[in-house]
Amino acid sequence: xxxxxxxxxxxxxxxxxxxxxxxxxxxxxxxxxxxxxxxxxxxxxxxxxxxxxxxxxxxxxxxxxxxxxxxxxxxxxxxxxxxxxxxxxxxxxxxxxxxxxxxxxxxxxxxxxxxxxxxxxxxxxxxxxxxxxxxxxxxxxxxxxxxxxxxxxxxxxxxxxxxxxxxxxxxxxxxxxxxxxxxxxxxxxxxxxxxxxx
Amino acid sequence: xxxxxxxxxxxxxxxxxxxxxxxxxxxxxxxxxxxxxxxxxxxxxxxxxxxxxxxxxxxxxxxxxxxxxxxxxxxxxxxxxxxxxxxxxxxxxxxxxxxxxxxxxxxxxxxxxxxxxxxxxxxxxxxxxxxxxxxxxxxxxxxxxxxxxxxxxxxxxxxxxxxxxxxxxxxxxxxxxxxxxxxxxxxxxxxxxxxxxx
DNA sequence: CTCGTTTTATGATTAAAATCATAAAACCGA
DNA sequence: TCGGTTTTATGATTTTAATCATAAAACGAG
Numbered sequence: 414x415x416x417x418x419x420x421x422x423x424x425x426x427x428x429x430x431x432x433x434x435x436x437x438x439x440x441x442x443x444x445x446x447x448x449x450x451x452x453x454x455x456x457x458x459x460x461x462x463x464x465x466x467x468x469x470x471x472x473x474x475x476x477x478x479x480x481x482x483x484x485x486x487x488x489x490x491x492x493x494x495x496x497x498x499x500x501x502x503x504x505x506x507x508x509x510x511x512x513x514x515x516x517x518x519x520x521x522x523x524x525x526x527x528x529x530x531x532x533x534x535x536x537x538x539x540x541x542x543x544x545x546x547x548x549x550x551x552x553x554x555x556x557x558x559x560x561x562x563x564x565x566x567x568x569x570x571x572x573x574x575x576x577x578x579x580x581x582x583x584x585x586x587x588x589x590x591x592x593x594x595x596x597x598x599x600x601x602x603x604x605x606x607x608x609x610x611x
Numbered sequence: 612x613x614x615x616x617x618x619x620x621x622x623x624x625x626x627x628x629x630x631x632x633x634x635x636x637x638x639x640x641x642x643x644x645x646x647x648x649x650x651x652x653x654x655x656x657x658x659x660x661x662x663x664x665x666x667x668x669x670x671x672x673x674x675x676x677x678x679x680x681x682x683x684x685x686x687x688x689x690x691x692x693x694x695x696x697x698x699x700x701x702x703x704x705x706x707x708x709x710x711x712x713x714x715x716x717x718x719x720x721x722x723x724x725x726x727x728x729x730x731x732x733x734x735x736x737x738x739x740x741x742x743x744x745x746x747x748x749x750x751x752x753x754x755x756x757x758x759x760x761x762x763x764x765x766x767x768x769x770x771x772x773x774x775x776x777x778x779x780x781x782x783x784x785x786x787x788x789x790x791x792x793x794x795x796x797x798x799x800x801x802x803x804x805x806x807x808x809x
Numbered sequence: 810c811t812c813g814t815t816t817t818a819t820g821a822t823t824a825a826a827a828t829c830a831t832a833a834a835a836c837c838g839a
Numbered sequence: 840t841c842g843g844t845t846t847t848a849t850g851a852t853t854t855t856a857a858t859c860a861t862a863a864a865a866c867g868a869g
Contacts, residue, residue: 458736458740460736460740460741464740465740466735466736466739466740468732468735468736479725480724480725480726480728480729480732481725481729482725483721483722483725484722484725484726484729486729489729489732489733489736490732490736512718516714516717519714519717519718519721520710520717522721523681523717523720523721523724524681524682526678526721526724526725526728527677527678527679527680527681527682527724528678528682529728530678530724530727530728530731531678531679531682531684531687533728533731533732533735534666534678534687534688534731535687536735537664537666537731537734537735537738538656538658538664538666538687538688540735540738540739540781541664541738541780541781542656542658542662542663542664542781543658544825544826545825545826574845574846574847575846575847575848576845576846576847582739583738583739583740584826584827585826585827585828586846586847587826587827587828587847587848587849588825588826588827590846590847590848590849591826591848591849594848606835607834607835607846607847607848742855742856743855743856772815772816772817773816773817773818774815774816774817782856782857783856783857783858784816784817785817785818785819785856785857785858786855786856786857788816788817788818788819789818789819789856792818804865805816805817805818805864805865
């Protein structure tokens with residue numbers, strides 16, 4: 414997260430996106446740095462028969478879509494507003510200027526990318542070598558650390574739908590539903606009127 | 612890749628690793644920055660029943676294992692020498708000092724991490740939503756761009772074993788062998804005495 | 810050059826998750 | 840508050856890649 418005053422100093426503009434609105438599309442070249450003011454954004458891919466894979470979900474104060482910006486490569490995924498959202502957009506050239514003139518920003522970005530790479534490494538190994546229950550639990554435990562799950566008297570409320578969990582772990586909804594039920598029976602999770610707690 | 616003179620100026624030391632030797636292990640805290648002088652290194656995970664998932668393969672002049680260094684987190688995977696290798700090791704504190712004193716290094720690192728994140732994003736979507744043939748082909752095409760595949764009169768020689776391709780795509784050897792055969796029949800690849808060309 | 814290991818290969822069988830079908834409950838917008 | 844959509848749920852069936860079995864070819868260390 415970069416201070417919004419600094420971003421605005423370099424010419425960042427606020428823009429609103431409605432729920433379901435596309436921010437950028439797979440295959441396009443990057444033009445801006447994006448940082449969320451409020452709302453929720455997902456980055457995802459769709460395969461030929463419409464099946465979705467969610468690369469990540471981002472919340473307020475987080476940025477997204479930086480890698481292609483540094484590489485002059487096309488976006489490998491789409492970004493869509495999951496909720497009505499407000500986003501700060503800083504044009505690429507201004508962003509680069511800001512980087513040059515503010516060395517400490519680089520460290521921040523390195524940490525952000527390192528964090529995301531860490532998540533991807535863990536989930537990649539999970540997805541390709543573990544069974545559904547293990548995958549779901551790993552995603553949830555990661556979520557507690559990095560997504561904005563809130564704790565109440567029942568534990569952490571996992572505010573993802575079964576479908577979202579499926580799209581993040583490469584599983585189908587029915588499989589996720591069954592995995593969650595099994596995990597509840599094993600005592601790893603709680604299900605309180607359909608909501609999942611850990 | 613950071614100039615080896617610079618690394619040595621900050622106290623980096625050369626170290627040799629034999630084929631099969633472990634450089635660092637999953638779960639350990641990072642102590643050094645690693646940059647390959649010669650040889651080949653893989654980073655991988657093993658699940659409970661010994662199944663391997665290769666996070667990445669790295670060659671001369673490439674660095675590896677940086678993310679946990681920036682996050683003070685445990686390594687999410689092991690790193691092992693695939694061939695006899697020579698590596699430059701720079702202790703963490705010296706590495707951080709080097710970063711502070713050389714702003715341009717940060718940009719290099721950002722680009723490296725962005726590149727790796729790009730690969731992980733593409734492969735994550737592949738692994739979770741596409742059929743074996745698609746996955747294998749995507750890995751190969753990525754390899755042409757980023758691993759050191761060499762071109763000769765038959766095209767690019769894919770110098771990965773079927774097992775390695777399996778461990779990089781989350782497939783079993785037999786499945787990879789069959790996928791490669793099918794891709795050859797479709798004219799996407801050539802197999803010339805067991806070697807794969809694209 | 811030889812012997813053990815690794816790699817590639819192929820066929821048969823199995824297991825596990827995807828798919829298909831259906832429905833109740835919950836949520837949301839008009 | 841009504842009606843449509845989304846989410847959760849469950850059972851039956853199918854498909855696909857994993858698994859199991861076996862072997863030839865190639866490679867590599869001594």
